[in-house]
Amino acid sequence: MKRIVLARRPTGAPVDDDFRLEESPAPEPGEGEVLVRVHYMSLDPYMRGRMDDAKSYATPVPLDGTMEGGAVGEVIASNHPNFKPGDFAFGMFGWATHGIQPGDVLRKIDPAHGPITASLGVLGMPGFTGWFGLTEYGQPKEGETVVVAAATGPVGSMVGQIAKARGCRVVGVAGGPEKCKMAVETFGFDECLDHRAYADGAEMRAALAEACPKGIDIYFENVAGKVLEGVLPLMNVGGRIPVCGMISWYNAGALGANAGGDKDQLPKLWRMILVNRLHVHGFIISDHFDRFADFMREVGPMVASGQLKFVEDIAEGLENAPRAFRGMLEGKNKGKQVVKVI
Numbered sequence: 001m002k003r004i005v006l007a008r009r010p011t012g013a014p015v016d017d018d019f020r021l022e023e024s025p026a027p028e029p030g031e032g033e034v035l036v037r038v039h040y041m042s043l044d045p046y047m048r049g050r051m052d053d054a055k056s057y058a059t060p061v062p063l064d065g066t067m068e069g070g071a072v073g074e075v076i077a078s079n080h081p082n083f084k085p086g087d088f089a090f091g092m093f094g095w096a097t098h099g100i101q102p103g104d105v106l107r108k109i110d111p112a113h114g115p116i117t118a119s120l121g122v123l124g125m126p127g128f129t130g131w132f133g134l135t136e137y138g139q140p141k142e143g144e145t146v147v148v149a150a151a152t153g154p155v156g157s158m159v160g161q162i163a164k165a166r167g168c169r170v171v172g173v174a175g176g177p178e179k180c181k182m183a184v185e186t187f188g189f190d191e192c193l194d195h196r197a198y199a200d201g202a203e204m205r206a207a208l209a210e211a212c213p214k215g216i217d218i219y220f221e222n223v224a225g226k227v228l229e230g231v232l233p234l235m236n237v238g239g240r241i242p243v244c245g246m247i248s249w250y251n252a253g254a255l256g257a258n259a260g261g262d263k264d265q266l267p268k269l270w271r272m273i274l275v276n277r278l279h280v281h282g283f284i285i286s287d288h289f290d291r292f293a294d295f296m297r298e299v300g301p302m303v304a305s306g307q308l309k310f311v312e313d314i315a316e317g318l319e320n321a322p323r324a325f326r327g328m329l330e331g332k333n334k335g336k337q338v339v340k341v342i
């Protein structure tokens, strides 16, 4: 089997030398375990955090350890009654061609229900994140205005489409004119602003104010940085901010001293939360998988009918995973970033 390990901890943005491709014999499944030949693996922003040796909600990947990640593939050996060779399963197999997990923690995937890659994006952890954060902490109501950045990714595109389905005005923020076009034409956003066109939070704010004439009721936080700076002063009284991610700061080293240019703004921005009585709610989706069945009940049929759209960006070959990962952190991915491993 082949796997990609963490060769060293990155300083700032990851580079190729932070990863290493290794080969070893395929492992044998133990009692209750299942061996899977991975077909597709997911690349997600949280993996950047796992590369740092910093206190967080999850333990870091150890040096020389396999990079962590979700993947989907075919069962080739099983010591668990629920799985037999030929079944497809999703699990945390890491950046590798093969993976072993206890059968109890695997999710069976039926290829008859659509492309198996959907289990990594629209009908997997990221889609669930968008749905859960918006419905649980965003509480969208008809006629309200919702803003979400990383609008064409699997989280943002879910947020936008569910908010539209609930009768909201949805304004996306994305990197570049092509992604903005995709947000409006493919995902049905009312408008989308290209964050690269604005130099700072003040410019971002002016553009958002025009796109959101009735103010902002829900800001689904994916990126922080100048988008957050732009949004906060436009929040309506009683507005909600599900805090899902802050990707513009992920390369800043555990959000430490180099966390970004808007530190001087902090008192002003923090005050907005008080005067506008905002509900700011951070969440980590792994705490909420008890709601996954509810998500599948609502969103599964929307995907099957084509009402809810999804776009995937598929890189070829495990050896290209680091490059695709670096690209995703820079916004080069068009839709959910996946790697075809087989």
Ligand code: NDP
Binding pocket: 044, 045, 046, 125, 126, 129, 149, 150, 151, 152, 153, 154, 155, 156, 173, 174, 175, 176, 179, 195, 222, 223, 225, 227, 243, 244, 245, 246, 247, 248, 249, 283, 284, 285, 286, 328, 329, 330, 331, 332, 333, 335, 336, 337
């Ligand atoms: P995406 O596929 O959308 O990929 C990340 C995107 O972030 C890039 O394509 C880019 O889009 C955008 N981005 C990168 N840098 C910046 C920047 N400096 N300013 C603005 N945008 C930037 O990712 P996901 O949909 O998988 O994840 C979206 C967010 O949700 C992330 O912050 C992630 O960490 C978070 N998340 C949180 C979870 C939780 O449990 N709380 C679970 C899953 C995801 P563009 O080019 O359009 O700017």
